[in-house]
Amino acid sequence: MSRALRVVAPLVILLALLGAWELYALYGGVDRLILPAPHEVAQALACNAPSPTGDAPARCEDRALLWDNFTVTAGEVLLGIAVAGLAGFACAIALHLSLALRRSTYPLLAASQTIPIPLIAPLLVVWLGFGLAPKLVIIGLVAFFPIVVTTLDALARVDRQQLNLLRTLDASRLRILRHVELPAALPGLFSGAKIAVVIAVIGAVFAEQAGSSSGLGHLVQQSIPQLETARAYAAVVILSAFAIALFGLLTLAERLIVPWAHEPPQGRNR
Amino acid sequence: MDGVRVDGVERVFRARGRRGGEVVALHGMSLRAAPGEIVAVVGASGCGKSTLLELICGLQAPDAGTVRADPAVLMPQRDLLLPWASALDNAALALRVRGMPVVRARCQAAPLFARFGLGGFETARPAELSGGMRQRVAFVRTLLAGKPVLALDEPFAALDALTRQEMQGWLGRALAEEPRTVVLVTHDVEEAVVLADRVVVMSPRPGRAVAELVVRLPRPRHRTDAAVAALREQALEALGAPA
Numbered sequence: 303m304s305r306a307l308r309v310v311a312p313l314v315i316l317l318a319l320l321g322a323w324e325l326y327a328l329y330g331g332v333d334r335l336i337l338p339a340p341h342e343v344a345q346a347l348a349c350n351a352p353s354p355t356g357d358a359p360a361r362c363e364d365r366a367l368l369w370d371n372f373t374v375t376a377g378e379v380l381l382g383i384a385v386a387g388l389a390g391f392a393c394a395i396a397l398h399l400s401l402a403l404r405r406s407t408y409p410l411l412a413a414s415q416t417i418p419i420p421l422i423a424p425l426l427v428v429w430l431g432f433g434l435a436p437k438l439v440i441i442g443l444v445a446f447f448p449i450v451v452t453t454l455d456a457l458a459r460v461d462r463q464q465l466n467l468l469r470t471l472d473a474s475r476l477r478i479l480r481h482v483e484l485p486a487a488l489p490g491l492f493s494g495a496k497i498a499v500v501i502a503v504i505g506a507v508f509a510e511q512a513g514s515s516s517g518l519g520h521l522v523q524q525s526i527p528q529l530e531t532a533r534a535y536a537a538v539v540i541l542s543a544f545a546i547a548l549f550g551l552l553t554l555a556e557r558l559i560v561p562w563a564h565e566p567p568q569g570r571n572r
Numbered sequence: 573m574d575g576v577r578v579d580g581v582e583r584v585f586r587a588r589g590r591r592g593g594e595v596v597a598l599h600g601m602s603l604r605a606a607p608g609e610i611v612a613v614v615g616a617s618g619c620g621k622s623t624l625l626e627l628i629c630g631l632q633a634p635d636a637g638t639v640r641a642d643p644a645v646l647m648p649q650r651d652l653l654l655p656w657a658s659a660l661d662n663a664a665l666a667l668r669v670r671g672m673p674v675v676r677a678r679c680q681a682a683p684l685f686a687r688f689g690l691g692g693f694e695t696a697r698p699a700e701l702s703g704g705m706r707q708r709v710a711f712v713r714t715l716l717a718g719k720p721v722l723a724l725d726e727p728f729a730a731l732d733a734l735t736r737q738e739m740q741g742w743l744g745r746a747l748a749e750e751p752r753t754v755v756l757v758t759h760d761v762e763e764a765v766v767l768a769d770r771v772v773v774m775s776p777r778p779g780r781a782v783a784e785l786v787v788r789l790p791r792p793r794h795r796t797d798a799a800v801a802a803l804r805e806q807a808l809e810a811l812g813a814p815a
Contacts, residue, residue, distance in 0.1 A: 463648045470629045470646040471717050473669035481669055485656050562655035565699045 338532040346536035364533055367521065372540050374517040378434065379506050379544070382441025383499055389442065390449030390498075391491055395479070397450070398457040415447050419505070423512030432513050440509035445502040449494035456490025457483055489563035492556040499548040503541050574640050575753045576605040576628055576721060581637035582778075583623050597623045599778035600637075603755070605770075607642070607720065610747060610754040612764030614807060615774030621757040624779070625723040628755060642753065644721035649729050651710040653698040659709045660685065660694040666716040684712045688746055704735040711746065721753045728763065737795070740766055744792055761807045765800050766793045773810040783810035 320340045326332070327339035334342070346364045393411075397404040419440055426436035460483055468478050510519030518537040525534035556563070583598040597620040605611040615621055626632045629644045645666075653662045660678055661668075663685070667677035685691055690708055698706055707727060714722055727743070728736045740763055747754060747767075758764050764771045765787055773783040785807055789799050 461650075461652060463650065464652045466626065466629075466631050467646050467648055467652055468669060469631060470644065470719075470723075471666050471669050471713075477669045477671070481665060482654065485654065560656070562697065562699065565655070 335529055335531050338535050342532040343535040343539060346530075346532040347539060364536065368518070368533070368536060368540060371516055371518045371521045371537070372544070375503075375506050375510065375519065375541070376544060378437045378441060378509070378517065379499070379502050379548070381434070382438050382506065383445055383495070383502050383548075385438055386442045386445035386449055386498055386502070387491070387495055390446045390494065391453055391487075393446070394450045394453035394457060394487070394490075395484075397454055398483070399475070399479070404454075411447060411450060414443065417443075419444075419508040420512060423509070427513045432515070436513065437506060437509040437517075440512070441502045441505040444505035445498035448497040448501070449491065452490040452494035452497070453487050454490075456487040456493075460486050488560045489556070492552060492560060492563075496549055496552050496556075499552060500545045503545045503548075507541065574642055575607040575609065576603065576611075576641040576644070576755060577639075578603040578624070578627065578641075579638045581624075581627060581634040581639060583620065583627065583632065584635050596778035598627075598634075598780065600780045601774075602637075602781055603772060605721075605753050605755055607753050608751050609770065610756065610768045612756045612758060612768035612771045613774060614758055614761050614764050614771060614811065615779060616776050616811070617759065619774045619776050620779030621759075621774065622725055625725050625755060625757055628721065629723050642720040644723045644755075645714050645717040645719040647710060647714040647722060647724045647727050649726040651698070651703075651706040653706055653709060655698055658695045658697060659690065659701060659705075662698065662709050663712040663716060666713045666718075681712065681716055684715060687749070688712055689742065702735070703731045704739050707731065707739060708742070711743070715746075715750055715752075719752075721755070724754060724756045726758050727756075729759070736760075736763075741792065743767060748791065761804050761811070762795050762800070765803045765807065766795055771803070771807055773807055783807075785810070 324340045327334065327337050330337075347368070348365070397408060423436070423440070426439055430436040430439065464482065465478065468482060473481070506517065507519035507522065510517035511523045514520045518541055522534045522537050525531065525537070579602050581598050581601045582596070583601075585595045585597055587593040587595065601620070601624065603611065603613070603624070613621055613624065623632065625646060627634055627639045628641045629646045630641075631646070633639075653659075654665065657665070660681055661674075664672075664674070664677035664681040667680060668674065672680075682694065685694055688708055688711070690705065690712065693701065693705060693709075698709070701709065711727070714724075728739050731739060744767055754768075756764065756767060761771075765785075768787055771785040771787060772781050773785070774780065775782045785803055787803060789797070789803075793800055795801075
């Protein structure tokens, strides 16, 4: 693929999607309070948002409002990812080392992902209040699982012959872990983290809607009954951009930290 | 020092699942390797050669018979170098996994690089090395384990023919410098005759030793030597290859 095409193709697709949305919002017969047009969302983002009802003068508070709430949500997501990454990696190692632990708790971990957040949110509020802690728990809960799964799979993929070789080198279990299995698990950690950042953003929105006085999730929840649908959509655009940015950063970090994970396996043919 | 003594060993694998068939990998297998001797084991694919090496290395236990061997280190067919570590660190892994600090382990590994034709490649990562060079690094790692017995499992089978010949010559010289008890499993009869003091021929599964050829030829040997060719023919005949 030529360089120009690589730049142009995503732009064309994005513009086509936006164009289709714009046309549908304008002419599709859906109430603009339910589906705002992209240009209204852009206005909300750019601070010059007229009220959808058309009777209020242009206001400029949207951008500051969005930005302030974004910093709250971004902080929650970043901290939540860090917590989930550490806890997920540690948990994957523990499950890898102990078959009994894996047998007994892996199904429960899978089950933990089916708990609807609104169900446990009140409990978390009772336990942890309205501050940062319950958000971190919820973000950690949704982001933790993909990290455990991909890291555990990477640990399990270490070659059996490699382990045989290490045993004849008199390597102890812990040294095998440290010198071979942990580095081999890093690509798995990155794969899991790339999935996790995206769902962590969703997790943050749910966590804020369950009990919060700030954050983009809170703003979305507030904007709908205030008939500020464009602002709610603008918040979602910001969340999407944030998720893309985190995903990109992780991809970059992956290339720098585990470059060997993507090179062709030379001399490894049977 | 025992070298390696395998006596009347049987090894049976039970297939998983309900049908539960049994595969007898080895039956009545015996093998001796005196300390410092190079013994090659040749046989068809699936005759239990790798199982034999794992028994010698203590990675498996026999179902019958006895295995007595000095401490042995395995060198598998695939180099199994760690892709994230430099060539030097890969070789030094043998010392690191026994708890040696990184600087000392590197210092101890470095002189072997110069001696075994790896000088200048210390910092190269495995992906930057050719197949032959990777096997050299794997062999240095094997030597650094400091074990009296080397269990080499088709170490050059994954290499192209030219590199394989070159590496056979290299291994012959390396073992002349660093004598060890070697059990070399291979399906390349010529490789066996060129490198070994003794060639043991195994039957198809269930594997056992069916013939033994003593190679009393001066080293270095070449595959084109008439005596090597004659012994190769003998070994092939014992393997049951059509003449």
